[in-house]
Amino acid sequence: MKKSTPRRQFLLQTGALLGAGLIANPFSSWAGPFQKSWTVGEIMDLFISQVPKAPFAQTVDTIKIGSREMVVTGIVTTMFPSIAIIKKAIELKANLIIPHEPTFYSGQDETDYLQNDPVFRGKYDLLAENKLTIWRNHDYVHRMQDDGVRVGVVEELGWQAYYTPGSPILQIPTTSLRSVIDHIKTRMKVPAMRFVGDLDQPCSKVLLLPGAVGGKTQITRIQEHRPDVLICGESNEWETPEYVKTAQELGMKLSMVEIGHSASEEGGSEFVKNWLETHVPGVPVYHIPSGNSLSVY
Numbered sequence: 001m002k003k004s005t006p007r008r009q010f011l012l013q014t015g016a017l018l019g020a021g022l023i024a025n026p027f028s029s030w031a032g033p034f035q036k037s038w039t040v041g042e043i044m045d046l047f048i049s050q051v052p053k054a055p056f057a058q059t060v061d062t063i064k065i066g067s068r069e070m071v072v073t074g075i076v077t078t079m080f081p082s083i084a085i086i087k088k089a090i091e092l093k094a095n096l097i098i099p100h101e102p103t104f105y106s107g108q109d110e111t112d113y114l115q116n117d118p119v120f121r122g123k124y125d126l127l128a129e130n131k132l133t134i135w136r137n138h139d140y141v142h143r144m145q146d147d148g149v150r151v152g153v154v155e156e157l158g159w160q161a162y163y164t165p166g167s168p169i170l171q172i173p174t175t176s177l178r179s180v181i182d183h184i185k186t187r188m189k190v191p192a193m194r195f196v197g198d199l200d201q202p203c204s205k206v207l208l209l210p211g212a213v214g215g216k217t218q219i220t221r222i223q224e225h226r227p228d229v230l231i232c233g234e235s236n237e238w239e240t241p242e243y244v245k246t247a248q249e250l251g252m253k254l255s256m257v258e259i260g261h262s263a264s265e266e267g268g269s270e271f272v273k274n275w276l277e278t279h280v281p282g283v284p285v286y287h288i289p290s291g292n293s294l295s296v297y
């Protein structure tokens with residue numbers, strides 16, 4: 001965690017000030033003048049300022065509801081702002097939610113066709129009544145110097161030692177596909193996942209593509225790197241799984257594992273939480289995993 005040092009320093013400095021303040025200053029509100037308040041816009045701009053070639057003219061990372069001017073009382077990071085996440089944010093008095101994925105069920109969060117939809121209204125009105133702001137952070141976190149989502153996912157998997165910054169390839173100690181799946185289940189708290197291949201196949205070269213990068217991109221990366229296993233969030237059943245199945249049928253050593261979209265990138269929300277704690281001092285930040293909407297039976 002290369003970002004942890006500034007945070008530790010900040011905490012240490014804060015602790016030192018606090019210690020000194022408590023001794024030298026009897027007023028419990030001593031920290032007041034030093035506490036900067038943050039607006040949504042300031043937090044957005046700060047994050048965006050450290051992303052190469054940002055801000056982007058075209059991006060899905062817009063405010064979905066609320067405003068740039070709102071003073072932030074607390075932040076929740078997550079994958080999907082479900083009703084459960086919204087209620088939790090209200091309970092925590094966190095008025096800014098930063099999800100990685102859409103709020104209103106499509107890439108661009110189009111809502112024109114949903115205006116009279118009771119499902120949309122239930123969610124939208126809950127957000128509006130409680131004066132919450134939602135800022136999606138998808139494109140910016142992915143396009144940091146090193147993809148913040150991948151960094152967070154590698155940490156969640158405990159695979160930092162096998163990771164080369166900037167690369168989707170990890171060289172893990174040789175193990176079976178079954179063990180790889182068990183490892184992911186444990187680390188990411190996923191009850192089950194779908195896969196293509198032989199559970200006894202040895203795996204060491206892992207191609208890690210969290211989320212849903214698309215079948216063509218997944219297959220292109222397989223061509224480039226010839227991994228033992230592709231680990232992804234999800235894919236269309238008629239694309240990459242069929243390609244990997246064909247490879248299997250031809251006797252090639254290639255398998256794939258689908259974690260599920262939400263769990264596969266949830267490490268990115270932990271990464272964003274850690275980033276905010278380091279760079280936006282004084283604002284409480286919580287990472288709450290939103291989980292998979294699909295259950296396994």
Ligand SMILES: [Zn+2]
Nearest residue numbers: 100149211265
């Ligand atoms: Zn993503």
